[in-house]
Amino acid sequence: MYANSSRYVGLLFMTPALLFVAVFVFYPLGQLVYTSMTDASLLGGGKFVGLENYAKAFSDRGFWRSLWFTVSYTLYITPVLMGLGFLAALLTTENTRLKQVTRGAIFLPVVIGLASSSFIWLWLFDQQVGLFNRLLVDIGILDKPLVWFRSAELGQLAVIISVTWKIVGFGMILMVAGIQSIGDDLIEAAMIDGASYWQRVRRIILPLAARSILLATLISAIGSMLAFDQFYIMTSGAPRGQTFTSVYWIYQNSFVYFKLGYGSALSLILMVIIMAGAAVQIALTSRKGRS
Amino acid sequence: MSDIPLERSAVGVSTRRVGTRLPARVIVALICWLVIAIMAWPLIMSFLASLKPQAEVTAIPPDYLPHSLSLQSYLTVYEYQAGLPTYLFNSSMVAFLTILFCLALAVPAGYGLARFHVPFKEVLFLLLLASMMIPYQALLTPLFLMFTKLGLTNNHVGLAIIHTILQLPFSVYVMRNAFEGIPRELEEAAIVDGCSPLQILGRVFMPLAVPGMVTVALFAFIMSWNEFLAALIFMSKETSFTLPVLLTSVIGSFYGSVAWGPLQAGVMVSVIPCIAIYFLLQRHYVSGFLSGAVK
Numbered sequence: 001m002y003a004n005s006s007r008y009v010g011l012l013f014m015t016p017a018l019l020f021v022a023v024f025v026f027y028p029l030g031q032l033v034y035t036s037m038t039d040a041s042l043l044g045g046g047k048f049v050g051l052e053n054y055a056k057a058f059s060d061r062g063f064w065r066s067l068w069f070t071v072s073y074t075l076y077i078t079p080v081l082m083g084l085g086f087l088a089a090l091l092t093t094e095n096t097r098l099k100q101v102t103r104g105a106i107f108l109p110v111v112i113g114l115a116s117s118s119f120i121w122l123w124l125f126d127q128q129v130g131l132f133n134r135l136l137v138d139i140g141i142l143d144k145p146l147v148w149f150r151s152a153e154l155g156q157l158a159v160i161i162s163v164t165w166k167i168v169g170f171g172m173i174l175m176v177a178g179i180q181s182i183g184d185d186l187i188e189a190a191m192i193d194g195a196s197y198w199q200r201v202r203r204i205i206l207p208l209a210a211r212s213i214l215l216a217t218l219i220s221a222i223g224s225m226l227a228f229d230q231f232y233i234m235t236s237g238a239p240r241g242q243t244f245t246s247v248y249w250i251y252q253n254s255f256v257y258f259k260l261g262y263g264s265a266l267s268l269i270l271m272v273i274i275m276a277g278a279a280v281q282i283a284l285t286s287r288k289g290r291s
Numbered sequence: 292m293s294d295i296p297l298e299r300s301a302v303g304v305s306t307r308r309v310g311t312r313l314p315a316r317v318i319v320a321l322i323c324w325l326v327i328a329i330m331a332w333p334l335i336m337s338f339l340a341s342l343k344p345q346a347e348v349t350a351i352p353p354d355y356l357p358h359s360l361s362l363q364s365y366l367t368v369y370e371y372q373a374g375l376p377t378y379l380f381n382s383s384m385v386a387f388l389t390i391l392f393c394l395a396l397a398v399p400a401g402y403g404l405a406r407f408h409v410p411f412k413e414v415l416f417l418l419l420l421a422s423m424m425i426p427y428q429a430l431l432t433p434l435f436l437m438f439t440k441l442g443l444t445n446n447h448v449g450l451a452i453i454h455t456i457l458q459l460p461f462s463v464y465v466m467r468n469a470f471e472g473i474p475r476e477l478e479e480a481a482i483v484d485g486c487s488p489l490q491i492l493g494r495v496f497m498p499l500a501v502p503g504m505v506t507v508a509l510f511a512f513i514m515s516w517n518e519f520l521a522a523l524i525f526m527s528k529e530t531s532f533t534l535p536v537l538l539t540s541v542i543g544s545f546y547g548s549v550a551w552g553p554l555q556a557g558v559m560v561s562v563i564p565c566i567a568i569y570f571l572l573q574r575h576y577v578s579g580f581l582s583g584a585v586k
Binding site: 271 | 319320326330333352392396397407408409410421422424425428432434436437513516517518519549555565569576
C-alpha cells in the first residue's frame, strides 16, 4: 500500500492544519453558540440570558424581512444565472478560436472582485452620469434615465443585472466541463438518427449534464443566500432597509449597533438554514446523479 | 486534480459541424461577438471613465468616449487619505501572507493525507473541509471578539488568518490530489536511498507538486485581494484599509459630489492585477476551478 506505513507520521504532517482549524473554526463556533446566549456587546456586557436572543429574533421583523429578501433574491437570480450559464455553455462548448475567446470573455468578470464589479455598476446605473442608463435610453428601452436605487424592486433588479454579468461565467465553465465530458459518439449517433440541434440538447445534453447543472445550482444558491458586498455597495439597504440581506442584517446588528450577542444568535440561525439547504440539495444531487 | 480538458478532440468538433448550414454559423458567430461586446463593455467604460478629466466624468448626460485624456483621477486616488501606496501594500501583504499560510498548512496536510496510513483519515479530512460547510460570515462575530483581545484587528496577519480560514479547504483538497497523482515508484526509490518522510516531501514530492501549489497560491491571491466583508470589519482604521475597503471610503467621503472618476480609477487599480494574472495563468485557473467545484 503506502511506502511509509507508520501510523502517526502522516498525522504529524496534518497537525498544523488541524490545529489551525480547531483554533480558528471550531473554537469560534463554540464561542458563537455561547455568545448567542449572552447580551454581549462591543461596549461590554456578556451576561448569560439563555434563549432570549432567539426569542427576540423570532419577533424581529427586520430579521424576517431580510431573510425573505435574501430568499427572494436567491429565487430570482439562481434561474437567471443557471439558464444563461447553460446557454453560454452551449454557445461556447466547441473549441473554435472564436468560441474560446467568447468563453474567456464570459469568464473574465469571475476573476475580478465582487466589490469592484459592484462599484462599476453603481456608476453605470447612476441616474445622472450612468452610462448604462444612457445606453438603455439610446437603444429605446427607456424614455429617460431611471433612479434605480430608490425602490427595492429596481434596486434588486440592478443588483441582479450586475451580479449576472459578474458571475454567469462560473456556472458556464462548470457546464462546459459537463457537456464536454459527454462522448462525441453519443451526439453523433443522435445526428445520424436525424435529431435536430434542440432535440439533441433536450434529449442528450441536458440529461447528461444534469449533475454539473445541479452542482452549479447548489454552489450558486448558497452564494446568493450569503450575499452582502453587492447590496452593501449598491443599495446600502435602501430604501428604508428593504434591501438588507441576512448577512447584511447580521453585520448591522453586530458591527454597527454592536449587539454581538444578538448578532451571534442571528448568525447561528442563518448557518442552520444554509446547512439544511445544502444538505437537501446534496441529497437531491446524488439521487438525480444515479438515475 | 480532475483535469477536465477544455480542448476536446478537434475530430469530434469538425464532424459535429457537418450538418450546419452557413447562415446558422454566421448567426452563431454574430451572437459570439455580441456576447463578447456585452461582457467587455462595463470594464472598457470604467477604464475610459478613469481616464476622463473631471469635467467629463461629471457631465450630464455622460458621453461614452472621453474627448481628452487625463490622469487626474489616478492622482486623486494616489493621494487619497493615507495614499495609494499604503493601500496597495496592505492588500499585497495580506494576500502574500494568505498564500504563505495556505501553502504552509495545506502542503504538509495534503502530503499526510495522500501518502500515509492515518487513523480516521477521512474524518480528519472532513474536519479540514469543515469551514467550507460553515459559512465564514457566521464566524466573524466570535473571531472579531477573539482578534480584538489578541490585537489582531487592523493587522495584516489577522486578516490573512481569516482569509486562510476561507481558502484552506480548497487548498488542502488541491494538495491532496496533487500528491496522490505522483507515482509511488518515485517514493519507493527515495526510501531505498534512505530519505526520511520530510526529505521525501522536500526533494521528491514538492517539486512535482508545483502545479498544485501554483493553483493554491493563485486562488488564495484572487480571493484575498478581492475579499470585502472581513476586510471591512477587521480593517477599520484609515491606514489599514485594503483596496476594496478604500473604495467604499472614496465613494463615502465625496458624497454630494460623488468622485466617480477617482472611484473608477481605484476600481482599475484593484481589477488590473486580477485580469493580468488570469491571462498569465488561465490554464491553472480553469482547471483549479473545476477541481475545486466538481470534487
